[in-house]
Amino acid sequence: MTENTGSNKIDSFHKKKNKEEMQKQLISFALMIVFTILAFVVVATGMMDKMLVIPILLILAIVQVAFQFYYFMHMKHEGHEMASAMIYGGIWAAILAVAGLSTIVWW
Amino acid sequence: MSHDHSLNPETMPHEPEKATLEGKNKFIGFWFFLGGETVLFASLFGTYLALHNSTAGGPAGNELFGLELVFVMTILLLTSSLTSVYAIYHMKNNDFGKMTLWFIITIILGFGFVGCELYEFHHYITEYGFTFRSSAFGSAFYALLGFHGGHVTFGLFWMITLLIRNARRGLNLYNAPKFYIWSLYWHFIDVVWVFIFTVVYLMGKVG
Structure with a gap:
């Protein structure tokens, strides 16, 4: 493995693990951006009834926060x-x- | 330069932030602190929810808030959360230079956020005369947003201090927990912001 001959001698297993972890974090970031845009679009266009919008906004926020805790802050480890x-x-x-x-x- | 706890790259462990007893203690202690912070912000959110209609004849939320600026602030803070993830990724690969670079990018984004927030407050005060003393709504709004903005500002200077103090040390088992803990703090600030833009701005716009 060429990865192992670099100046930083981290073994290739952990390097690969870290890379996989990073990919998951990138996906969760993309999803968080999507949820954010969704929340703003729902409010900005006023396309839905107030009684429906507020629960949707709260659910989007809770899902985003779960991504933040479990992926970005490693709570799933x-x-x-x-x-x-x-x-x-x-x-x-x-x-x-x-x-x-x-x-x-x-x- | 000698470091009590420094280890050379060959022996750097898999999770440098938790390799020492001090690191483990900081990790547990900091999560305990974050649990307390959750309650602190919850009390401010609860106060805001109780008082956000008490405008005392002054401007209400849906007249004040502009979603464009809030969206920019959200993207700035969310992206800075990702860049600090990158920094920790490089920390785990024992690459001090790249870790520093990503933390600097994180700080720049954080200052962008604080700049937007100061502009926002300035705009409310000069254009609408909406201050901390305008109404119960004003007090609750500035208390919640100010506490969050204060946390962001504190975090920025915390990281600047860490970067300056450790610039010549390189990464070792003594300072790896410090950087890791800061990234937890930064993610937590973003968690609070998710609820602020949802509860204060978006739900304020809806009515």
Whole structure:
């Protein structure tokens, strides 16, 4: 393998692994761009009813954030059990905080 | 120059950011911090959602927001997230030069984002007289956006400091966790921005 004779002696197995990882990250980036454009187009053209648009926007955002966490921040890799526990704990408290604060205006 | 923890390229481990106990601790500690940051931003989002209709006769969100600028800011921050992925890719291949280059590109994109945000705030203040004190909506808006923008600005100077401090050191097991942790922080900032452009701008435009 020519890769192994370069100035950086990383073994070719890990180099290949890193490359595969990078390709997955590039695909997730492309998808994130698509989701972003989709979200803006839906709002800018006003093509859908308000009741339909808001859930769609939220779903697009959640999918994008999942890509960010699992691919860009490597949460899909092993050894991220504690990291997942922290973030899901944070998300749980976040949902309570948003639910609590935003429902105050209803009473 | 001698480094306590430096290893030559032949023995660089697969995951340099977690090869030392200090690196492992930083990794766990930083995810703990990000869990806390999630709650911090959630409280600001909750406040915004509760108060975004309380405009006190001042301008409302759908009169103020321009989607073009928000779209440019989103693309800038999302692309900077990808370029920091590239930087970490080169870190894992033990290529310090390329890692530095991609982090510099990331910083440039980040400054582009902060520049757009400052322009946006300036525009709201001078054209609409919309400030932190205009209404409850104004306070909630600037508190949420300001906290995020402050995080971006802090991240930019954090990385500049890291790059300057480690410019002559090269990559080793002492500083690899520092760069890795910064990339986690940067991705998290993008995560928050995804919810800001969705909840504040797009949902604000819809009504």
